[in-house]
Amino acid sequence: xxxxxxxxRPGTEDLPLPAYMTAGAAGMDLYAAVEEEVxxxxxxxxxIPTGLYIxxxxxxxxxxxxxxxxxxxxxxxMVNTPxxxxxxxxxxxxxxxxxHGREPFTVRRGDRIAQxxxxxxxxxxxxxxxxxxxxxxxxxxxxxxxx
Numbered sequence: 001x002x003x004x005x006x007x008x009r010p011g012t013e014d015l016p017l018p019a020y021m022t023a024g025a026a027g028m029d030l031y032a033a034v035e036e037e038v039x040x041x042x043x044x045x046x047x048i049p050t051g052l053y054i055x056x057x058x059x060x061x062x063x064x065x066x067x068x069x070x071x072x073x074x075x076x077x078m079v080n081t082p083x084x085x086x087x088x089x090x091x092x093x094x095x096x097x098x099x100h101g102r103e104p105f106t107v108r109r110g111d112r113i114a115q116x117x118x119x120x121x122x123x124x125x126x127x128x129x130x131x132x133x134x135x136x137x138x139x140x141x142x143x144x145x146x147x
Contacts, residue, residue, distance in 0.1 A: 002057060002060060002118065003057075004054055004055065004056055004057070004060075004062075004118060005054065005055040006052060006053070006054050006055075007052070007053040007054075008051055008052060008053075009033065009049070009051040009052070009053070009092060011051075012033045012051030012052075014110075015031045015033055015050075015051055015109075015110055016031060017052075018030055018052070018116055026117050027065060027115030027116060027117045028115060028116050028117075029067070029112040029114075029115055029116075030050045030052070030064070030093065030095060030112070030113055030114045030115065030116055031050060031051075031110050031111065031112060031113065032048050032049075032050070032107050032108065032109060032110065032111045032112075032113045033048075033049045033050050033051030033052075033109065034048060034049065034107060034108070034109050035109070036109075037106050037107065037108050037109075038106070038107040039104050039105070039106050039107075040076070040097060040098070040099040040104065040105045040106075040107065041099060041104050042075075042099050042100075042101060042102055042103070042104070043098075043099065043100075044098070044099055045079050045096055045097065045098040045099075046096070046097055046107075047094045047095070047096050048094065048095045048096075048097050048107055048113055049092055049093075049094050050092065050093045050094065050095065050113075051092065052092065052093045053090060053091065053092055053093070054085065054093065055087075055090065056085065056086075056087040056118065057087060058087050059087070059120055059121060060087055060118055060119065060120060060121065061084055061085060061086060061087065061118070061119060061121045062084070062085040062093075062116050062117070062118050062119075063082040063083065063084060063085075063116065063117045063118075063119065064078065064081075064082055064083035064084075064085065064093070064095060064114050064115075064116055065078070065081060065082045065083075065114060065115050065116075065117060066078045066081055066114060066115075067112060067113065067114060067115055070113070071100075074099075074101050074103075074105050075099060075100040075101025075102070075105075076097055076098070076099055076100070076101065076105055077097070077098055077100055078095060078096055078097060078098065078114065079096040079097075079098050080096055082117075083095070083096070085116075093116075095113050095114045097113060097114075
């Protein structure tokens with residue numbers, strides 16, 4: 001288990017910290033730290049604050065992902081999915097929500113708006129070559145492996 005330092009924006013102490021909802025959950029829910037209701041009209045996108053700042057250890061990232069229930073029931077997703085929080089980012093975590101649905105959607109304080117997954121990342125060193133090793137797929141593009 002990795003320890004991650006977290007700081008709250010003043011005035012957001014009423015909101016829960018991200019937590020795993022079940023023993024097998026990969027992601028932790030993030031909550032809307034809006035001061036007043038935000039209405040997302042169809043096609044509209046808005047940055048929704050969470051009131052959280054984190055300090056990830058080097059070699060880790062936090063991925064911010066949409067919640068499947070919001071997507072299925074309301075057409076709510078994220079514009080940049082997954083969003084990445086780098087280990088050196090110290091700003092407030094914000095979630096760019098978009099309404100792909102047909103009806104306006106209201107975001108209220110404390111609503112679960114996204115999920116966060118913390119994972120290890122590897123740094124790469126490029127080795128430029130003239131020929132790549134062969135693979136079964138070869139140079140087949142998107143959808144090449146079938147339906």
